[in-house]
Amino acid sequence: MEMDLSRVVKLARIELTPEEEQRLAPQLGEVLKYIEKLNELDVSGVEPTAHATPLSNVMREDEPRDSLSQEDALRNAPKAANGLFVVPKIVE
């Protein structure tokens, strides 16, 4: 199956250089070809493994817990101003 690499790369928001694209495309093609293997199996009637453990109804009480200080929240912000995380202007 051929992957439309440029479409997927756009969805994944990763910018590839032309050399990277050239290198990755055949490698990905090989892996995709390999995983086609799964089509050999008859999976009719098999339930997908929805969750890795058989738990349900895991929840917590509606009790407040310590938040970070504004300083700690912004500790790693590449850019911050007036307590906000700054990003390039969002245009709708």
Next chain:
Amino acid sequence: MAHSLTIHQLVEQLRAGELSSREATQACLDRVEQVDGRLNAFIRVDAGDALAQADLADQARAAGEDRPLLGVPVAVKDVLAVKDQSLNCASKILGEFNSPYDATVIQKLRDAGAVIFGRLNMDEFAMGSSTENSAFGPTRNPWNTDYIPGGSSGGSAVAVAADECIASLGSDTGGSIRQPAALCGCVGLKPTYGRVSRYGLVAFASSLDQVGPFTKDVRDAATLLQVIAGADERDSTNVPEPVPNYAAALSGGVKGLRIGLPREYQVEGLNPEVKAATDAAVKQLEALGAEVREISLPHTEYAIATYYIIATAEASANLARFEGVRYGARLGGASPEEMNRKTRGAGFGEEVKRRIILGTYVLSSGYYDAYYLRAQKVRTLIRQDFLKAFEEVDLIASPTTPTPAFKIGEKSGDPLQMYLSDIYTISCNLAGLCGISVPCGFSGCGLPMGLQLLGKPFGEPDLLRAAYAYEQATDWHTQRPKLD
């Protein structure tokens, strides 16, 4: 030499007052300085911080305190959040990230009194089997520095094997603890999924990841597992199963224990030396009283394909948060979209990019049913194989890896070849089992080989019991690489 002690040896000496935590920690730091230039197991070591912790431990002991790991230096894979320390996951994209919180397992180490030190090298975001995919350079096998140590927890295995620390923590998603343990000649344990909290473990594949110990012997693995296992209300996938006394499980012996050998594991690529060593190990277990029989795991050949669909799909979503908005090494852009693309393009290594792209693809519109949904169904079939097998046997034995370590650079140009080497370890994560690798010999050119044992979910006691019995009947675990 303090740095070459095991946990239990060190604790004994600390208790007897023969050694201080500062001395033990300093010994490890000296060892790091002596050998890590060649090995590159550590991304970072904060000596001052480590010694400060050691001093506190010594003071606490002097005041009469005693806790399971009080004063014991334990190193940590760079994938676990430690408060006020860097967290890179061996990637450029996290930049100068400094964690404002502790992972639960780190808190547990602190509660047990451990001296937490160092950030251990790994494959970037835990994606790899050789620790060649690190933005901080490859880690090298201490038995022969031209060879890989395995991955993704390469640094964690090397640091223990080379006595740069007393024990370490790593993570395992498809074999990333067991495989490097095997290639470096130490003990590596992957607990049952849900046994150990994942809060603070940077997620690669959420339904497969677990944190586990690297140690110099099986007893230490039981000790470290005892500390990190247990309930955590911050992790919804953590199973509230009571934690048994793992140390007590060690001495049970293997009489009557039923061990299965999967017939499908006799693959073409299995190196004859590895086969011979594993066969010998199994014979040893038989001699100790275990019953060995052949079992079948019919869907073995589909495990790798299943894994690479599910793991990459989950990873593609888990790594979406790395885009330069709230943290990390941001590259500018005229719009948030451009900023994201450039930041991720520059910040992620190639293997990570490959997997994110693959994962995005298998989830995308029109392909979900054919790939992701199908893979989750095959996963059910794989689990059912094991559940059926465990009706007849208590443990499953196999080589940990089909070959000993290969040379650095040998497979890095062929991702698929790299993936195929995970054949023995990968099913364990898909089926939610526990697994351990213990040293079982050396190849002709002196590279370690590992025996893998797989246990039922929450079957760590039997796993440790058998591993301990085998280990104590051999002396592989006493060997150390020549690094001086």
Next chain:
Amino acid sequence: MEYESVIGLETHVQLNTRTKMWCGCVNEYGADPNTNVCPVCLGLPGVLPVPNAEALRKTALTGFLLNCDVPGYAKWDRKNYFYPDNPKNYQLTQLDFPSTIAGFVEFEFGGGLEKVRINRAHLEEDVGKSFHFSDYSGIDFNRAGVPLLEIVTEPDISSANMACEYLNALKSILEYGAVSDCDMEKGQVRCDVNISVRPEGQQELGEKIEIKNMNSFSGVRRAAEYEIARQIEVLEKGGQLVQETRRWDDDAGITDSMRTKEDAHDYRYFPDPDLMPHRPSEEWLAAIREEVVELPLARKRRLMGQYQLPEGDADVFVGDVALGDYFEEAAKGLKNPKQVANWVINNLRAKLVETETSVADLKFPAAAIGELVGLVESGLINSKIAQGVFAEIFANGKTPAAIVKEKGLSQVSDSSELEAFCREAIEANPGPADDFRNGKEAALNFLKGQVMKASRGKANPQLVGELLAKILNG
């Protein structure tokens, strides 16, 4: 050609839990930016979500209030898309197994009763808030992770006005159930409006156009009105409509197209591996069912039927639940609940407003109002005196009977006593007396007033009137 419009609404409502959906940060509006955040809601590396039990409870309660089913299995999914206000760049939501399904909302509209079916009400998380400046944007994550209930209707709404009425009814129900404060100024209720038009009688639906993120109900009405007209105009001119997302510009009074991003909507949904499914037990559901309050519409009908109240009175008691509950308490066992309603609405409510107090602060029991009404009906006091008594009751909480006795306010109805008053008034006021004898009916009121004055208001006004007339007429 006549066209009809088909409207569906997706309303996002913030639940009023104390903490956020996945973490213990406080769910609070108006705090300084990025002060109610933690590693979990900031999407730091390594964090995990744990569901808020109260959010699940309020979701089930809302389901019951909206006549929905609460299935025995619900699960969480990841909706993957990049946006700066989305900390994980995926939103945790419920795709194919939501918490509640298949309900309806009934409300009064156009003189009759309308029913809009609810497709589902599912739980998800809110995102951060963006602020836009001249050359950058800033994000505050205080709102990220707040539990959001998404209530989706079937396309049962057929006009802009109906859409607005549906929203008002929904808001009223949610406030009744105390699951949300529904404060639109605080952005606690937001709406996406899906509109299509088709020629009257056509079965097939037209192209669906979505107007996103409306935050006022009147705005929804205006936007819908405009958009319906716009769509019809396009079709009448022979043009084609395409499925798209538009934005409402309230100042300009128009919708305009948002940039379409082709792949932007491939959300790559898959089940979230960090969260376990929810299998609500019968006991858990039963406990919640007990909390289901009487809905506004049902309450109105019942008050009108049970107490023979006019619609206006019922509306007051539906709008003010505490007052309505108080009325019912006061009217217990009385034969003339309308009178009680009058006192509650006209007198009590006025006094509450004047003193800026609420029903909860009252110093006297509801039964006192009933007692007062009873005293007037039995003729012991007249209604004017009753006003004064009420003021006393309100001020110091004494019972009506005690006040009447204490101040000697009993109505004078003894004819000989009254006759005496009347003759005195007639003698003292010959002019008006003559006026009355000469046909001026109104003069009687003056004389009546004099008698009331002389008797310090206690005379039975009806009897006084009768007696005066009798005496004057000879």
